[in-house]
Amino acid sequence: MNVFDSSALIAYLRRESGGALVREQLLVGGVCSAANWCEVAQKVRFAGADWEISRALLLSYELSVEPVTQADAEDAAMLWVTGSSLSLADRLCLALTNRLTATAWTADATWRDLPHVRMIR
Numbered sequence: 396m397n398v399f400d401s402s403a404l405i406a407y408l409r410r411e412s413g414g415a416l417v418r419e420q421l422l423v424g425g426v427c428s429a430a431n432w433c434e435v436a437q438k439v440r441f442a443g444a445d446w447e448i449s450r451a452l453l454l455s456y457e458l459s460v461e462p463v464t465q466a467d468a469e470d471a472a473m474l475w476v477t478g479s480s481l482s483l484a485d486r487l488c489l490a491l492t493n494r495l496t497a498t499a500w501t502a503d504a505t506w507r508d509l510p511h512v513r514m515i516r
Contacts, residue, residue, distance in 0.1 A: 396497035397425025413515030424457030
């Protein structure tokens, strides 16, 4: 099972380095947490792109948006450490990855040494 961080989906949408690898994984299918979906929508809109087109493209794959559960929220809280660069959305993505026993795909270099994480570049 694939879990996509917002950075991976944005790299795909912007045709950035690693975007082709994200597309390959989107063809396999996977999920994105609602928190990361929000980040993708916000960044697409901020860039002046059409969210409806981006949304339709992403959902044309076997990609579903998973709600944040109570267990995810509690797991994300446990992942918080003083001084960590992991945002709340990052931690919710990792919590979803843990819950689904999945692989997280990201462009965020700070995740490099975390278990069950694959870097797109």
